[in-house]
Amino acid sequence: MTTSTSTICPTGTSEMHLSPQPVGKLSIRNATKIYDPDGVNVLALDNCSMEVEAGEFCVIVGPSGCGKTTLLNAIAGFHDITSGDIFLDDELLCSGTKQAEPGADRIVVFQHGALFPWYTVLENVTFGPLVQGKMSASAAKKEAEEILAQMGLKGISHSYPSEISSGMRRRVEIARAMMNNPKVLLMDEPYRAMDALTKTIMHKNLLDVYDQSRKTIFFITHDLEEAIFLGTRVYVMTTRPGTIKKVIDVDLPRPRDYKILSSDRYLELKQEVIESVHEEAKKAFEAGEREMA
Amino acid sequence: MTQKKPVYFMGINLRKLRKSIFSKTTYRGIVAVIATVILWELCARFEVPIIGMIPAPSSVFSSLVEQLQDPAYWECWVVSYDRVLSGFIIAQIIGIPLGLIMGLSRHLRDLSFPTLEILRPIPPLAWVPTAVIFWPTPEMSMIFVTFLGAFFTMVLNILGGVKNIDVRYIRSAQSLGSSGFDIFRRIVLPATLPSLFTGMTVGMGITWAVVVAAEMIASRSGLGFLTWKSYVAGDYPVIVIGMISIGIAGYLSSAVIRLLGDRLTPWRKII
């Protein structure tokens, strides 16, 4: 083991793609999605609307199978929506008649991770700029090493993903995203399969990245504590068909650390979220919702 | 917007069926097959080198009508099936227990595995002469070679299946109070079934290949011989009929095994 987890917190000034003026405003208006496999209509999203401000850490919570991934995939451009519009910085991203193109301005960090197992960490991180032809190989390598170092991932650049721990893999994936200076980071339950202790380290790391870059982050989870600890606003979704049921402003100060977990305000917010989610979760459970992928 | 309910008929999702029948994929498949047949006919008509030597579909079809009425043709089916089944079943009877024993006992595995590994890379057909020398009747030698084709695949698949059983299943069975033969019957056997059926499917394929070739090399009956005889006699369309018959026969056998496998291992998701 070459990297210890105690060095992940980069202190001092950071050069991690500071945008002069935050970009990445997402407006979702009446998004509706019907899946139609096997001739069976499944209404996954029903007139779902939300406004995510530029630079916001937006957290979506909701019971399993309520359409969270569906919404994220529509933004990422992996599939279309049946009707409604989604705008990114006031530009039409997708609508009932137009599917978004996946692109480096909206990078997804996948639920089960999608580092290419056949490439080393370095090759993975430089993948974006190289295929886009934005940087020379040596410049990309230099920048990648810098970003990896900032994220406390020194010394593993020539390892394959199968040789490093799952926590490190997830951080490399975030580094790979940040290399592209995206407008929005789309994260679909990225820490789901992790144990609670690893999770706390991942949270700290992600908050550092967020505090330094102020990217818009669209974060899906069903861990409510994680939601409040990380998010600027928490959007609660209803059971399928999914719409936004409630938006909760998390007015906890940043930079955050674990002290706030015992603050009164945190506990209040947690209570509020639990109340609104629990009812939905019960409905979903009784309907026997299953998750797809 | 309400959700449409699936419509079932005899356990089949009709909407799904309708979607898959009228899909682009089906349509393209039909187009491709028809185009291939037309191309084949044209190649034969215009005597294109190499491919043009294959008898044209039209001539194959007209001689197919004759063949289907000929009892000798059906006799070939029976004979070949007889050989395939005999060899295949003997391979199951010997191969399955051997594979299980080798999977369960490390010592027996160490003892017999190398011999198996030495014999396995020898192509089954290379055994034909030895088999003819050894066995008193040609029929027996052919069944022996057929047996060999399926045997190694069976043993290795079952061995792999047993070795890869998740140890947690055994442990949870133990903690639920079962032991010995119970574990074998309730855990090892079902957990090995999927690889057993994989082995059977592959083995069945090899068996047909071996029988056909063995019939051409060393016999005077069966579908393989029909094909070879038609070549020697210059009755070329029958070669193609023989090949198609062999293809259908092999396909049917594998389909039966697949069906059986799906029935006996319902916990595997049918894709």
Add this chain to the structure above:
Amino acid sequence: MQTEQTLSGKAVATQDVSVSSISLFFFRLKLWMKSPTPYLTLLGLSLFILTWWLTTEVWQLPRFEKLPGPVSVVKEWVSEDPAYGISIYTPEYYEHIWKSILRVLQAFGLATILGVPLGLFMGWKKTFKDYTFPVMEILRPIPMLAWVPLAILMFPEREMAIIYLTFLGSFFATTLNTLLGVESIDEAYFRAARCLGAKSRHIFFKVVVPGALPFIFTGLQISMGFSWFSLVAGEMLAGEFGLGYLIWNSFILVQYPVIVIAMVTLGVIGWSSSALIRFVGTLLMKWQSRGSSL
């Protein structure tokens, strides 16, 4: 550290511990020598040969007596003046070997050059697969050996017919495994690549090809087995040289020890060829071998 345990006691670790590979090798060797495995292996092999020897040459049991025994085979094999003209000292032996290897190389090479790109393309472009796959599926259940008469009819030369047969054997296995390989690639990798701005050609070369590689190599190993399988049949029926022909010819000429020599030779060469493919595979797929080196 994630480990996954199976009945064979194999544990797959996903974290590296810095032990040099050489000392690890010796450590394992020592463990192996202490276990009963090598001795049982030797015992098993000796038992096999002993049974063969006793039944055919010592007791000469009915029916067994006709088979060539190990002593007569080995004597013939290493004799400088072999009774039937085939031993390690005769050039004919190597000519047969060389001819068979050459045929397999041509057929297998052709099958790989055509089958891998075809399979990759079929997996990559759904439309292309829709048009080609049904035709392949119809042809596939016909065992390659059923093609023998037609192959002889189609090709003016015997040599070409044999190579064509051998080619057919491997072509389907290579193509279908490659296709399976592409289809087994997790959708998330395609999505990740597109997110990172990859164009079609990048996705093909940086996702489809490496992602399918493990299946391609499985396919190549299977198809190498099939090549030898059909080569032997082809040579037996239509050859004028080669190990399959040698087997058949020695049978006709009642030179039984030569049959066994040729069979064993076939086994050794067949085994080595798949070992070679496995080796190339591990070289090309370091990401797999390194990840699970412990």
